[in-house]
Amino acid sequence: MDGKINEEQFEALWQRAEADGYAKRLASEYPSWRAHRRRMAGFAILFVAVAGTAIPFLKNPKMEPDNKNYLMAYCNRDDISAQYWVDMADELLIGM
Amino acid sequence: MRKLLPILLTLLLPLTAMSQGKLYNKYSSRQDLKVAEIAGFKLNDSVRVDVVMLQADNDEAWQQMKKEHGIKSTEGFESWLGELDTPSKRTKWNGRPVMRVIASHTHRTIGFYRLDNEAQYDALIDYQINKMSSRKDKKR
Numbered sequence: 744m745d746g747k748i749n750e751e752q753f754e755a756l757w758q759r760a761e762a763d764g765y766a767k768r769l770a771s772e773y774p775s776w777r778a779h780r781r782r783m784a785g786f787a788i789l790f791v792a793v794a795g796t797a798i799p800f801l802k803n804p805k806m807e808p809d810n811k812n813y814l815m816a817y818c819n820r821d822d823i824s825a826q827y828w829v830d831m832a833d834e835l836l837i838g839m
Numbered sequence: 840m841r842k843l844l845p846i847l848l849t850l851l852l853p854l855t856a857m858s859q860g861k862l863y864n865k866y867s868s869r870q871d872l873k874v875a876e877i878a879g880f881k882l883n884d885s886v887r888v889d890v891v892m893l894q895a896d897n898d899e900a901w902q903q904m905k906k907e908h909g910i911k912s913t914e915g916f917e918s919w920l921g922e923l924d925t926p927s928k929r930t931k932w933n934g935r936p937v938m939r940v941i942a943s944h945t946h947r948t949i950g951f952y953r954l955d956n957e958a959q960y961d962a963l964i965d966y967q968i969n970k971m972s973s974r975k976d977k978k979r
Binding site: 811812813814815816817818819820823825828829831832833834835836837838 | 866877878879881945971974
């Protein structure tokens, strides 16, 4: 075994070895492949951890408690706040 | 990484992609109207509605809006169920998506509350009743 096999071949070999109970032995003969698999698993865990932290932060940079009674609001005038319109929508419903 | 890309895009796209309603687009370029769209106005813990608001800057614009939407009253509030594509056209609740339209003379404002299903229709009525009740309680 000189280690010159491609990923697919290795995967097939690995699956068969696992089924046969020789995974450990195979891994010991291909230490770089085992390291590669561990590295990829590490990257996946790191990605999930970073995304899990970054996405809520991007959505709410000030990390304020999300107690808004609307998801999003926009207006054709820049000088009027979203809250003004939400209060107005509320006022129309109650005042009716 | 190729498998993770679609997941990442799915998570990030809602931050930027949001379709603006037809109604908002119809009026947003008017200089004499303030136009706003509220996505997901909360009626209760599980029901939200989308709302479009039109507010006239002056009396002339308000009179024009009144004419356009067939508002005949001269004070207080006027409310009706309007068809989705032409909210000025009065209709009845029949389970299909409609607009609850409320016009306020005091605020020179018309609100269009999109009701897609019975849960939203019922929640809107409950919201009004609950809010009015709590307002009365506060006054006592």
